[in-house]
Structure formats: C-alpha cells, structure tokens
Amino acid sequence: MAPTRDRVRATASGPSAAPPRxxxxxxxxxxxxxxxxxxxxxxxxxxxxxxxxxxxxxxxxSYDVLTPPRxxxxxxxxxxxSDNVFRRAxxxxxxxxxxxxxxxMGIALLIALMLNTRLAGRAIFRTAIFIPQVTATIAVxxxxxxxxxxxxGLANAVLSFLGLDGPAWLSSTDWAMPAVIVVGxxxxxxxxxxxxxxxxxxxxxxxxxxxxxxxxxxxxxxxSLTLPLLRPATFFVFVTSVIGAFQSFDQVYIxxxxxxxxxxxxxxxEIYKSAFRxxxxxxxxxxxxxxxxxxxxxxxxxxxxxxxxxxxx
Amino acid sequence: MEYTRRSVLTAxxxxxxxxxxxxxxxxxxxxxxxxGPVEGEISLLTPLFEGSTGKDLLEGKLLPAFKQKNPNVTxxxxxxxxxxxxEKITTSLAGGLMPDVVMLGVGxxxxxxxKKVLAPLPDDLAKRYEYEDRVLEPSRxxxxxxxxxxxxxxxxxxxxxxxxxxxxxxxxxKDWAELREMSKExxxxxxxxxxxxxxxxxxxxxLRQCWETFLFANDGNLFDESGQQVKFNDDRGVExxxxxxxxxxxxxxxxxxxxxxxxxxxxxxxxxxxxxSNNSLxxxxxKQNPELLKEDKVGAFILANKVPAMLQGxxxxxxxxxxxxxxxxxxxxxxxxxxESILPTAEQRGxxxxxxxxxxxxxxxxxxxxxxxxxxxxxxxxxxxxxxxxEIREKIKTTLETAVVGKRTAKEAIDxxxxxxxxxxxxx
Numbered sequence: 001m002a003p004t005r006d007r008v009r010a011t012a013s014g015p016s017a018a019p020p021r022x023x024x025x026x027x028x029x030x031x032x033x034x035x036x037x038x039x040x041x042x043x044x045x046x047x048x049x050x051x052x053x054x055x056x057x058x059x060x061x062s063y064d065v066l067t068p069p070r071x072x073x074x075x076x077x078x079x080x081x082s083d084n085v086f087r088r089a090x091x092x093x094x095x096x097x098x099x100x101x102x103x104x105m106g107i108a109l110l111i112a113l114m115l116n117t118r119l120a121g122r123a124i125f126r127t128a129i130f131i132p133q134v135t136a137t138i139a140v141x142x143x144x145x146x147x148x149x150x151x152x153g154l155a156n157a158v159l160s161f162l163g164l165d166g167p168a169w170l171s172s173t174d175w176a177m178p179a180v181i182v183v184g185x186x187x188x189x190x191x192x193x194x195x196x197x198x199x200x201x202x203x204x205x206x207x208x209x210x211x212x213x214x215x216x217x218x219x220x221x222x223x224s225l226t227l228p229l230l231r232p233a234t235f236f237v238f239v240t241s242v243i244g245a246f247q248s249f250d251q252v253y254i255x256x257x258x259x260x261x262x263x264x265x266x267x268x269x270e271i272y273k274s275a276f277r278x279x280x281x282x283x284x285x286x287x288x289x290x291x292x293x294x295x296x297x298x299x300x301x302x303x304x305x306x307x308x309x310x311x312x313x
Numbered sequence: 314m315e316y317t318r319r320s321v322l323t324a325x326x327x328x329x330x331x332x333x334x335x336x337x338x339x340x341x342x343x344x345x346x347x348x349g350p351v352e353g354e355i356s357l358l359t360p361l362f363e364g365s366t367g368k369d370l371l372e373g374k375l376l377p378a379f380k381q382k383n384p385n386v387t388x389x390x391x392x393x394x395x396x397x398x399x400e401k402i403t404t405s406l407a408g409g410l411m412p413d414v415v416m417l418g419v420g421x422x423x424x425x426x427x428k429k430v431l432a433p434l435p436d437d438l439a440k441r442y443e444y445e446d447r448v449l450e451p452s453r454x455x456x457x458x459x460x461x462x463x464x465x466x467x468x469x470x471x472x473x474x475x476x477x478x479x480x481x482x483x484x485x486x487k488d489w490a491e492l493r494e495m496s497k498e499x500x501x502x503x504x505x506x507x508x509x510x511x512x513x514x515x516x517x518x519x520l521r522q523c524w525e526t527f528l529f530a531n532d533g534n535l536f537d538e539s540g541q542q543v544k545f546n547d548d549r550g551v552e553x554x555x556x557x558x559x560x561x562x563x564x565x566x567x568x569x570x571x572x573x574x575x576x577x578x579x580x581x582x583x584x585x586x587x588x589x590s591n592n593s594l595x596x597x598x599x600k601q602n603p604e605l606l607k608e609d610k611v612g613a614f615i616l617a618n619k620v621p622a623m624l625q626g627x628x629x630x631x632x633x634x635x636x637x638x639x640x641x642x643x644x645x646x647x648x649x650x651x652x653e654s655i656l657p658t659a660e661q662r663g664x665x666x667x668x669x670x671x672x673x674x675x676x677x678x679x680x681x682x683x684x685x686x687x688x689x690x691x692x693x694x695x696x697x698x699x700x701x702x703x704e705i706r707e708k709i710k711t712t713l714e715t716a717v718v719g720k721r722t723a724k725e726a727i728d729x730x731x732x733x734x735x736x737x738x739x740x741x
Contacts, residue, residue: 062740065406066428085711150569165505168569173718260568261714276400278704279424281407 108192133190199233352385353638420697461650462667540699596663
C-alpha cells in the first residue's frame with residue numbers, strides 16, 4: 001500500500017512540492033470535498049432549505065402578501081381540521097394516487113418487458129409511449145378536453161359506436177375523477193416504462209442462463225428473478241410516482257378546475273387556490289406542510305415495506 | 314468562526330422570517346401622492362388587451378396617444394387574462410414589483426383598497442364624464458374613489474325569437490314563474506328521452522355570476538353596506554339557487570349542457586331557447602352566426618322577478634400606492650378612463666362603455682345588447698362589497714355547485730357559503 005499512498009501524495013501536492021504531513025493532506029482533501037459539494041449544498045439551501053423553513057414559519061401566521069405576517073399560533077392547522085374541501089382534496093389525491101400509480105407502473109412494466117425483446121420497430125414504440133411525458137400538460141389536457149366532450153368527443157363517439165350512452169365526463173361528479181385518473185395513467189406510463197426498460201437491460205444474463213438450464217419457465221423466471229432484481233427500480237419508480245401523483249395539478253387545473261362540486265380537487269390545487277386566489281399564504285403553507293408530512297410518511301413506509309433500494313440477488 | 318448545527322438552523326429560521334416579512338415590507342404601505350413631474354417608466358398590468366388584436370390596439374393606438382400627451386413617460390405592459398390576474402398581483406406584491414397601474418375587476422377594489430395596495434384618486438375625476446351612479450359604486454371604498462371604470466360586462470338573458478314563435482310564445486318571461494313554465498314548453502327531448510334542447514340554460518355563464526344575477530332579481534343582497542354582514546343567506550338567496558334545481562328537475566335545463574370555450578353557445582347552436590349571457594355575445598354572433606342577427610332571430614331581456622336586475626361586472630383602472638412615479642401612473646389612469654380610450658377598448662371586446670357619454674356613439678347604436686345594457690344601467694347591480702371578497706368569490710361556485718349536482722339542498726349550500734363568508738370576514 002505504501003507506494004500507492006506515496007503516489008497519491010505526489011499527485012495531490014504536485015511533483016515539485018515537498019510531501020505534506022498526513023493532517024495537512026486530510027485538510028486539503030476535506031477542503032476540496034467541501035468545494036465540490038458546495039454548489040449542490042448552496043442550491044439545496046437556497047431553493048429547498050430556505051423555502052421549507054419559510055413555509056414552516058409562515059404556517060403559524062396570517063399572511064396575505066398585502067400586509068406583514070401576523071403570528072396566530074396553530075390557528076391555520078385548526079382551520080385545516082374543519083376544512084371540508086381540504087379533507088375532500090386529501091381523499092381525492094389519495095384516490096388518484098391509489099389508482100394512477102400501481103396501474104401506470106403495471107402497464108409501464110408490461111410495455112418495458114415487451115420492448116426489451118427483439119421487437120421490430122421498438123424504437124418507434126418507445127418514442128410513442130414516451131411522448132406524453134414530454135408533451136406540455138396544457139396541450140395534453142386540451143386534447144383530452146376534446147376526447148371527453150359529451151357531444152363531439154372521441155370517448156362518447158366510441159361508446160356510441162358500441163351502442164352505449166356516454167356520460168358527461170367532466171361535468172358529472174361520478175365520472176370526473178375517473179376521467180382525470182385515466183389522463184394521469186396515460187401521461188405517467190412513458191417515464192416509468194423508460195426507467196424499467198433501463199433496469200431490465202442492465203439485469204445480469206448469467207442468472208437467466210442458469211435458470212433456463214435448471215428448467216425454469218419464462219413465467220417462473222419473471223417472478224423469481226426479474227421482479228426481485230427490479231426492486232431498486234420499482235422502489236424508485238414508486239416513490240417518484242407517489243410524489244408526482246400527490247403533486248399533480250395541471251390536469252385538474254385545465255380539465256375540471258377541481259369540480260364539479262370539488263369532486264376532482266387535489267391538495268396542490270387547494271394550496272394554489274389558498275395562496276394565489278384567496279391570498280391566504282399562511283394557510284397555504286399549513287396545507288403544504290400536511291402534504292409534505294404525508295409524502296414523507298408514505299416514502300418511509302414504502303422503504304420499510306420494500307426494503308428500500310436494496311437489490312436482492 | 315465555528316458553525317454549530319444549532320447556529321446554522323437559527324440563522325436559517327431568522328433568514329426565512331426576514332425573507333417573509335421582507336416581502337410584505339416591499340409591498341408598500343405608504344400612500345404615494347400623485348404630485349411631482351409626469352415622467353419615468355411605469356408598468357401596466359392589464360387583463361383587457363390579451364391576444365394580438367388587443368395588443369395592437371393598446372400598443373399601436375392607445376399608448377402612442379398617451380405618449381404624445383406625456384412624452385416623458387414610458388409604459389411597460391404586462392398582459393394577462395382575468396383567470397391569471399390574481400396570481401399576477403399576488404406574485405407582484407410578494408416580489409415587491411406591484412405594477413404602477415393595474416386593471417381590476419368589479420368587486421376587487423375594497424379588498425385591495427382595504428390593504429392600502431391602491432392609491433385613492435382625486436374625487437373630481439368622478440365628475441369628468443357622465444357616469445351612472447351604479448357604475449362608480451364599485452370604484453369606491455370607504456368614501457374614496459380608487460378606480461375609474463373602463464368597460465362593463467353585464468349579464469342579460471338572451472333568447473331565440475324563432476323558437477319562441479314556434480312554441481307560440483309571444484313575449485319573454487316577466488318573472489321566474491313564467492320563466493319556468495316557458496322553459497318547460499321550449500325544452501325538447503330526442504327519441505331516447507335525452508334532452509336535445511334546453512328551455513333555459515342558466516349554466517352558460519359562470520355559476521357564481523348567474524346566481525348573483527338571480528339573487529339581485531329577487532331583490533336580495535350579498536352583504537350589508539359596511540361589507541361586514543352576510544345578507545344572501547335569507548329566502549331570496551335560497552330561492553335564487555332553488556330555481557336552478559327546479560329547472561333541472563323539470564328537465565328544462567341541464568348542468569352538462571355547456572359549450573367549450575371558443576365554441577358557439579348553446580343558443581347559437583339551437584340547443585337552448587333562452588340562455589344567460591354576457592353582452593359580448595353580440596360580437597360573437599356577428600362573427601360566428603351573422604344570419605341570426607340579420608334575420609332577427611335573437612333577442613335579449615333583463616332578468617326580473619321581484620325586481621328587474623342585471624349583474625354588472627367590468628374592468629376598472631387604478632393606481633398602485635407604491636408607485637415610484639405616482640404622477641405618471643395617475644396620468645395613465647386618467648387617460649385610460651377617457652372616452653377616447655374606452656370606446657375602442659369596448660368595441661374590441663363587445664363590452665359596454667363605462668361612461669354614459671358614449672351612448673350616442675355608432676358602436677352603441679348598432680350593438681343591440683350593449684344598448685340594452687346601457688339603457689338599463691339603473692337596474693345594474695355589482696358583486697363584491699366586502700374587503701374579504703377575494704376569498705369569498707372563490708368559494709361561491711364550488712359551494713353552490715354541490716346543490717346543482719344534487720349533493721345538497723339549496724338551503725344547505727347557501728348556509729355553508731354563508732358560514733365560509735362569515736369566517737372570511739372575521740379574518741379581516
């Protein structure tokens with residue numbers, strides 16, 4: 001080991017400088033390390049740390065942007081407990097997440113498995129499936145607005161062709177949420193598929209060869225090898241999808257405006273309304289903290305259940 | 314200096330609070346005076362001139378005319394829409410960049426004047442031109458004038474004369490009982506029993522504004538004169554909402570009978586015989602269905618029950634209290650409030666001019682809906698009237714909608730709205 005250490009010392013201090021003492025080298029390394037992480041730390045501090053602390057502080061105030069914040073203790077949180085619309089938003093967000101995340105993950109995995117084979121024109125399929133992810137939600141939502149139009153939309157035209165009477169998708173309290181969920185699933189498949197595909201392509205082939213030699217069927221290989229090996233990817237996809245679903249905003253903003261009768265309102269939409277339409281910044285901060293706490297809880301719970309991003313082999 | 318975890322956290326917390334309070338401090342609480350030279354670069358936030366036509370009018374005609382009169386003033390325009398105006402103002406205030414001149418909707422003056430965001434204007438500006446008292450009411454707060462009306466938007470009832478004639482109905486309804494009966498007669502269903510034409514479409518405009526129109530026609534009020542007491546939760550408010558439920562129950566109206574933005578309205582398509590409408594429908598008809606106007610197939614009337622009433626909204630122009638170039642900002646406010654600025658703006662949007670002086674203009678004479686609105690301006694009522702309006706206005710549609718979709722009774726929805734409004738007022 002000694003010659004290697006000497007080489008490192010020589011490299012660190014330059015060829016002409018005298019070899020520094022152990023403590024000096026450590027300090028130099030620490031300084032270099034700090035310098036390297038400084039931009040990331042600064043970025044996190046300015047764009048995440050300060051807003052987070054500000055949100056916590058402001059959640060205990062009555063702040064309308066127009067006048068200075070006034071400390072009101074836990075009043076915002078007490079108001080939250082009796083806010084029927086926010087409760088409805090929490091429920092709607094949970095329902096939306098419950099349906100969009102697993103369904104989109106399942107479809108994405110299925111598509112990734114198909115695209116991982118020697119399928120003709122798979123690059124075209126891959127691009128087509130990823131397009132919704134990179135298309136502006138505004139444009140996507142406008143297309144879906146037309147699809148859901150009760151009189152001239154595609155959805156009811158297809159149903160009518162099948163002899164079924166389609167509903168007024170976005171004006172019905174029963175159908176508005178399923179309609180939004182379908183858009184959420186459709187839009188979320190692309191990125192999940194891409195992550196799964198990348199994970200599938202990096203799986204070790206030796207294990208599959210061994211399994212084939214042992215006579216394991218493709219079905220058995222999928223459940224006993226592929227799924228366990230995909231655990232880190234699944235954990236990542238699940239956590240980011242849950243966070244994404246809890247933060248979904250634009251579909252609702254354009255498709256339904258949270259209606260009818262709050263049947264599609266989401267937590268982020270309520271936060272936006274409180275802050276920018278009702279000028280209740282303090283209350284919006286309290287709502288944001290509830291969202292933050294929920295996401296933290298779900299992430300930790302998922303980590304505990306799935307064992308986090310540790311792969312099994 | 315040694316940085317401990319505690320010292321870093323304390324510094325972060327103090328920094329965050331400083332940032333938060335710093336935001337509010339920059340919003341400017343001092344009342345800027347309009348004295349001093351009329352010069353400098355000022356900003357204008359407007360929801361009125363969106364789109365290329367609006368931009369051409371503002372930057373190609375109005376602002377050059379202003380510049381000619383005020384050569385030392387430069388105006389930077391920030392375009393927005395009414396949907397995004399709130400966000401624009403909130404973020405401007407939070408960033409300490411409140412525009413010098415801002416165009417606001419009816420009902421918005423009390424909340425912003427209460428918080429001293431707007432500067433009062435000299436009262437003699439209210440006497441420069443011939444204003445209807447009702448039109449100036451929303452421009453005032455606490456006895457002071459804060460804005461000048463530019464264009465007005467009224468909510469009237471439009472109807473298809475050909476469909477009325479077909480049903481043997483000779484005149485528009487005089488009250489809600491007649492309205493309900495006529496709606497039944499005018500509604501049509503297809504062979505499967507599905508509504509193909511509604512007799513009356515109250516949902517063609519925003520539910521909040523529609524209910525307010527009905528409330529006013531039932532001689533009701535939103536708030537008392539002080540803006541501290543809720544007044545809409547009596548029988549008059551409940552009856553106004555109940556009428557929507559009744560016409561749905563009669564199968565002469567349908568909440569899902571909506572036209573997408575930009576599409577012809579249900580009245581234009583012949584899918585409704587009567588429809589709540591904005592006076593700008595005239596311009597839309599001229600563009601999309603000129604034959605309906607040519608053949609005199611569309612008429613309009615003022616909604617009436619206990620009293621005739623129309624909801625009057627509109628756009629007003631006001632000066633920020635924190636403007637560094639107060640005199641220049643006030644000059645722009647005064648300029649935008651002149652008939653020379655108002656007429657082309659109203660023409661562009663199919664709106665009602667905010668000054669009575671323009672009643673004799675060709676534009677008003679040839680636009681039937683605008684003429685009807687101006688002739689009935691004494692029956693106009695406006696929304697707002699409380700400093701908590703910005704919060705309350707957001708609650709109205711979503712709360713009333715629960716009754717319209719059958720989740721609550723009209724009384725339950727109105728009571729809920731009253732509670733939410735009282736809470737909002739108590740927070741002032």
